[in-house]
Amino acid sequence: MKDDLIFDMEMAKEYDKGIRRALPSYDALFRMVQSFLRANIKDSANVLVVGAGGGNEIVTFGTANPSWTFAGVDPSEAMLEVALQKAKNEGIEERVSIHVGKIEEIEFTEPFNAATCILVLHFVETIEEKRSLLKTVKEQLKPGAPFVLVTMFGDQSNSEFNERMNLWKSIWLDLTDLTLEDVNGMEESVRELSFISANEIEKLLDQAGFERVTQFFSTTLFGGWIAHAGN
């Protein structure tokens, strides 16, 4: 993960506000992810949440789906602490297990009925590490299980990326008191994250053993894909 973006306690507390500025359709995205999961899993389900820090998947899907249980994985203890506290506040902590570490480091005894990996992959630096993460997720799933991947994406050398970046900056300028200088500084940091193109993401999902890979979400610098674990 990029060293300059540390998910510590300060970041964990600010996260909920910041993410809705960086991605104004964050809540709508979660509603779409929930619809996909509901349509593709039976009544009770054990859901693997990769990058569960902050707890938004666990709390959003957990409160609305009382028969689902969750395994939340994240290397950031601070982000997981926030997740656990939110689960306790909602009284759903008995349906949640928390695992500190990268997904590749955690051993599970039972395969999962579904998995999500939301806003994690652009922090994973190399293409090999991204492939390994996705392969590990696939190995933890039952055949046919639904999977949702949401990540920053794009080919930085292409003009569409620049247009998307300009829109992303315009939204920050429109919704906040930040100056153009501030937002240009943010652009510099964001450009250091690990972006790959939509084609590369779809290739990685295919190589990891996912089928019916379909992009369902695309806004500014963010994209989302639905897929199913192959046999």
Ligand SMILES: C[S@@+](CC[C@H](N)C(=O)[O-])C[C@H]1O[C@@H](n2cnc3c(N)ncnc32)[C@H](O)[C@@H]1O
């Ligand atoms: C931007 S937050 C996303 C949190 C949440 N999924 C959401 O959508 O609001 C990214 C999280 O991914 C975690 N992360 C980074 N690399 C990971 C890995 N290999 N396995 C699991 N989590 C990882 C980070 O620690 C951080 O908490």
